[in-house]
Amino acid sequence: MKLRKNADTLKQVTDLIEYAFLKNDDLTQNNTFMSRYLHSADYGIMNGDKLESYLMVTPFQSHIFSKSIQMAGIGYVASYPEYRGQGGISKLFKEVFHDLHEQNIPLSNLAPFSENFYRQYGYENTIYQKVYSFDKNALKGFKMPKKRKLLRGKWNDLEIQNYVVQLYEAQLHTKAERNTVVRPQWWWNRINEYYPYRNIVISLDENERPRGYMVYRIYNSTFHVEEMYYLDRNSAKDLLAFMASHISSRLKFKVIMPTNGLLEDVFPEQQFLNITLVSYMMSRIIDFKKIMSCMQLNRLGTFNIEVTDDQLCPWNNGVWEIEDYEGTLLCNKVEGDPDYSASINNWSKILLGELTLSRAIEAGDVHCNRNQRIEFKKGKISFYDYF
The missing domain is CATH 3.40.630.30 (Gcn5-related N-acetyltransferase (GNAT))
Known part of the structure; x- marks a missing residue:
């Protein structure tokens, strides 16, 4: 559930973060924590009147080529040890992704403590140094x-x-x-x-x-x-x-x-x-259509892409027709056979990371029914931020 910002919420949030991240200082007196807290949304699982699991969502703008989109930075993902493994974090991510989609926020980034842990929520390695x-x-x-x-x-x-x-x-x-x-x-x-x-x-x-x-x-x-x-x-x-x-x-x-x-x-x-x-950092595509509209191709053309296995953002699943119209990619769901098919994780690596489509096909990350010989331009990330 989304938590209200009040004195009790702040106390419960800081108590959990201090315990989970081994912080010895009072975070309510920490300016760097409080500045982020005051600019963020809080999601938590309550056990009676006690907070058992938590994550913080900080809104940013992010540039993808010529477009500026909204992006959610995820941080302070934590549960008390007695509540771990009970699905609390999974419930929170499902709710957060739903809310972000409703708010037209198509992308999320986070710094992983475990890459495998976050892959189950659709995140993939996209940003390297x-x-x-x-x-x-x-x-x-x-x-x-x-x-x-x-x-x-x-x-x-x-x-x-x-x-x-x-x-x-x-x-x-x-x-x-x-x-x-x-x-x-x-x-x-x-x-x-x-x-x-x-x-x-x-x-x-x-x-x-x-x-x-x-x-x-x-x-x-x-x-x-x-x-x-x-x-x-x-x-x-x-x-x-x-x-x-x-x-x-x-x-x-x-x-x-x-x-x-x-x-x-x-x-x-x-x-x-x-x-x-x-x-x-790892990235998660929340709205495939919006992210695809930001991409750039090496050539003009129309082709179909299938997104599979997105259990937390089911609106992404299906076959999408991609058409390059005067440098802007139009993306609409269609009935038909895909030229390329992959999970949301693999599309994240291709669209937002360093992996090219041709290499993904060679590696078996993308199933190719008909090779249109297209490539998505990679762009670059010149600056880094840690959430």
Whole structure:
């Protein structure tokens, strides 16, 4: 059931979260928790007057190519141990998906504690991170810029803040992002408070226009770059030169980047880089028709797609005719045979993740009755958010 926001609900919610997530502090006094709580909806299973299971739903906007859609970030999924395994979480997800569908929210993202656990609710791995690890040897040869500038500060510096938001939002409007969060001001502020001691460096060109930024923290003898974005190679070199200015501190370096990023190409000696791909977030298609209307194809044409096995969002099941009309995909249910058939989980990986349709067919994730030789464009995710 959807819970009313009042003092009793807050007490019960924080008690459960503190127990389930081993938090020793009073969450009602935690600004980062309360800012999210006040912007979210609460769902819970009650046993008499006691909350036994809970999850939080936080609304966001998300960019998928040229369209901005509503997205629900799911978090704090928990039950007391004596109530686990009794179906409480399943009941909550079923109710949440129904309500989101009624509210025209077609997509949900979450950070899984167990991927298999969330697959049973239709979630699939769609968002990955590319992690670069290296030592000072990789940074030799990078020099601080002479004509361009680097501006260092913190989020509460309004000049720094404006540059970061300007670059972030400019990328959203390239119509190339896929499932990238539109960060409202309260979320920006929460991120800054949630991750303390963060510094920001802005790369400015010769005309003092922002061309890139880097958000970093130094802890545990490591220079952690938690967000890095640049518009050109010079800006990337400038940001790496700033990192190189710290090599006398005997630090290790770690940079988190988009999976399609090519930061390695900026390094003259890639042999010093250790690059890994890390799963980060899972996605769930709640409204297949709305998500399909955001997609882009490599060619014009009309074809049929079947969605199967969606027990929690049954409105997605069936055969859908997909028609490319002047760059917009029209999606309507039809009677007939599908060209391609797959579960909602696999369509999530194809439409919102890195998996291509051709590879899905080869792997047996998609049953192909007639190969139309189409591919869905992949786009990219340039920024990451954790719910």
